[in-house]
Amino acid sequence: MTPEDASAALLSAAAAGDVPAIERALASGAQIETRDERGRTPVLLATAGGHVAAAQALIARGANVNAQDAQQDSAFLLAGARGMTEIVRAALAAGADWRITNRYGGTALIPACERGHVETVRLLLTTDIDVDHLNRLGWTGLLEAVILADGGPRHQEIVRLLLARGAQVNQADRDGVTPLQHAERMGQREVAALLRAAGGR
Template sequence: MDKNIFSAVKAADRAYLERAISSREAVPDQRDQNGNTLMHIAVELKRNELAILELLISNGWDVNSQNNLGATPLHYVALRKDSGRPVALLLLKNLANTQISTNLGHTPLHLACERYKLELVQVLLEHKAIPGSMDRNNNTPLHVLLLSQGRDTVAREIVEVLIKGGARLDTKNCEGNDSLLLASSRGFTRVCQLLLQNGSNPRITNDFGNTVVHLSSAAGHSELVEMLLELEMPYINVTNADGDTPLHLAVKNNHAEVAAVLIKKGSSIATKNAAGKSPLDLVSQDEKSIFAVKHPELIKLISSRKPKSKVPEEEDIGCLIF
């Protein structure tokens, strides 16, 4: 009978569910193989979800019940295709807890940020969600947002809401990345501008010694690299833990446009990394490399910046003969 009850909820069959509740064939402690209650299932319905949720709540179903993953129905609101706002408001009206974490340490706010659900983020923050809560990798909801797939414009709106909600911008995750470092790796120019306006440190480095220019260069975000270099921070030739400058990373990752920006802004083509390679070495070590073939204009630019060899003065030549 349990299987039929769960199927009835998935089919949004309110009449069947009412009969099952009346006959005690459907009870609050019933769970499927994943530990989901009927509440977890109802949250994701595409129709009649509010009516079915109200029916379950009025008959004793727990809005804060956790499944095998540690997720509550409120966590699953973020999985909906729509904003999830009406469903979230119904659960919150009935005392859903915004601070419960899954087994991986994710709160509903983490998941709302992961899915770029702006309205849901706003609702959760209005109901005591904690923007500084960390998952098992020390990622806050802000970190999760910037680690997930989405657009710069939407991300900026959500970041602004999180900042107003009290999110700290300098918190680092398990790899030492704060929000500015993550935003730079994604090429989110608008988000980076907002973070800098709100006090983010442009000189910040992660556990691997990478600056915002390292990360944006490695990912090929030329527009952001130009914007960051306009701050006139002295980090265009800063090296990371591997001895790489931003130019090393741009060349290694075949980002010719970024490399050109860095060189024009004064990046050194002679600085050697821990492997003893300069950006010039990485390009010129194989004249038949894909990089050289695809980007002859960059090779020309680099060649024009090659350090000139010192020619011994005439009085020194005699000494060199011996």
């Protein structure tokens, strides 16, 4: 098998989550940072497919968890957005850069907050990630946990976690609307109560 064929086999194996095939491709000379036509590396393909063991195996072999594809996804960013906490944990142990941003200008934390991935948020908040980072929409993780959510138990817990970490409770959006004002407008009573207790206006 040529190195080029081995690298192609690695991409296919990663996308399928086939750990033995990943190991065979690497043993045959595949480049662990090879990319497909969309700029995706094997570890990003494994993550995109939800293949935790495959992603962990690639990370253990030295895959770059910060490598971004054509649309600025990386294994670390995508795992955060999809709530794949075990891949996030492995990525952090392998040197994930929590400062890198996705195509919306957001860190891994922001979509995790929006989508209610409590354990992923909890893990990311153990790093020095900027809890008040603003994405291109002018929203923080706290704003997204309110604006793009339903105010249910998962998002309530995320609001608690963000506030405990010191998130700016009155950081407004581009229109000057604060998290509390959004919560009140959306009828999120429990979230509104949490924000008020933290000094929200």
